[in-house]
Amino acid sequence: MNKFKYYFIVLVTTLSLFSCSKNNTATVEPLRDYSVQYTADNSMIEEYLKNYYFTVTNHPGFSDDQDIVFTQIPSGGTQASVWSYLNRSSFPKLLSRDVNLHGITYKMYYLVLREGTGEKPTNVDGVLASYRGDYLTEVAATTTAAAYLAVTKFEELKYPQSFFNLNNTIVGWSEIFPQFRKGTYTSNADGTVTYSNFGAGVMFIPSGLAYYASGSASIPAYSPLVFSFKLYEVQRLDHDGDGIPSNLEDINGDGYVYDFRNTISYPVTPTTNADDTDADGIPDYLDVDDDGDNYTTKLEIKDANGVMIPFANIPDCSGNTTSTTRVKKYLDKNCH
Known part of the structure; x- marks a missing residue:
């Protein structure tokens, strides 16, 4: 009999708590304009x-x-x-x-x-x-x-x-x-x-x-x-891992690059993006193929004479090839 009373009290308490939780549902404020x-x-x-x-x-x-x-x-x-x-x-x-x-x-x-x-x-x-x-x-x-x-x-x-x-x-x-x-x-x-x-x-x-x-x-x-x-x-960071620091993929040199694919942040996409070489909607700093030729940028960095440079031999601004700092196709951009 005592065991029956115990389970009955537990059942009533559980139902009461469930009822209270249903009646006190939190109100979520809509996102402000x-x-x-x-x-x-x-x-x-x-x-x-x-x-x-x-x-x-x-x-x-x-x-x-x-x-x-x-x-x-x-x-x-x-x-x-x-x-x-x-x-x-x-x-x-x-x-x-x-x-x-x-x-x-x-x-x-x-x-x-x-x-x-x-x-x-x-x-x-x-x-x-x-x-x-x-x-x-x-x-x-x-x-x-x-x-x-x-x-x-x-x-x-x-x-x-x-x-x-x-x-x-x-x-x-x-x-x-x-x-x-x-x-x-x-x-x-x-x-x-x-x-x-x-x-x-x-x-x-x-x-x-x-x-x-x-x-x-x-x-x-x-x-x-x-x-x-x-x-x-x-x-200096390299967000797309293409060997070119992201600051060198700021093509217009204004200090800012943006990813306009985020439609909440950018509900209206600009008609031109100076930092997107191939105009594919992906900014160069996030694009492993900047020029859209189906060859990754990492494999086609060229010297001042247009000659392809093996990735491991790309020099830094001091001419060192063992440095982790890589130079973009336009080598003079960061070296004067």
Whole structure:
């Protein structure tokens, strides 16, 4: 009898839980319109730029060189806002870049503290960079407090140990890092590295160029992001394994290559793609047969006289054939 009562209670409890779960089905929010969300994000970003000022540490040769701190301008304060640096002719200066994605044009602001002195990455290279990330949230007014813009830190990396492949990061990173240059470095006796003259800045990213509806870890969905960063080093990558670094497959040399086959990101395919030699829809940096002649690019790299070079003998810019750095058909593109 006691066993019967036990099983009866378990059955009733199970049915009750099942009934409750059916009645409390979570509601999934439909994906927001990209254009509408961008307008809201841009409003928050510009509010931040107009109501905060910054201070920068100039400390060459030390890890805190070009550290930046943002502070809200107090009521009646006379500090120069970030916005006041818009389009200045000298550093620091606030600039913007138009980014075409999702069928709209995003205006993305970025603050240049120092451009850097070395090579620029393309948007498909690797970068060694330190950074700090914050997200912006518009907090609604209550009966006791006015609405305000909240700034929340979510991550910081001061001493990077590996490269970030810009082809795999959020779009905002891949669009802004190519506007900066790496610096120089020296190796110290204690095994540490000292970086100097590196590019340093801050990017202000609408959520459509970041994590949008998905969010990430502690970052809420639809959050605009603020990343301060320092660009220490650039790593050239070869995404299609054809022996030609992807930066050399940026045919028009603007620092950017795109894969327009992604119809969510690019609902309207451009009629011309300067970085797609055979116009097959596959950008050269992802195309093992750039010219569409059914011979892989890897097997048909030629010297300046048009003579085929065996892959193992392709020289680098110093004439070394044992280097892993390969040179494109047009050898002078990266060697002057």
